[in-house]
Amino acid sequence: MNLSPSDVDIYGVYWPPLLVVFIVSFLAMNLTVYLLNRTRLARFFMFPMLVMGAITTIYIVAIGTFVIPI
DSSP states (O other), X not given: OOOSOOOEEETTEXXXXXXXXXXXXXXXXXXXXXXXXXXXOGGGOSOHHHHHHHHHHHHHHHIIIIISOO
């Protein structure tokens, strides 16, 4: 089993795995922030931009570890 990072092939275009992880985690963060705003839970955060950065970091680590190994 080879766990070294390799390029991800999307419709014939080779993408670096870290870029794919960043894009997927950014989309997941946007969905999470939308849901937090929609349910009005974001009003309890003192610094919403810091929370967005923390959520992005958590998604990058989780997706990079379990979904697309980088």
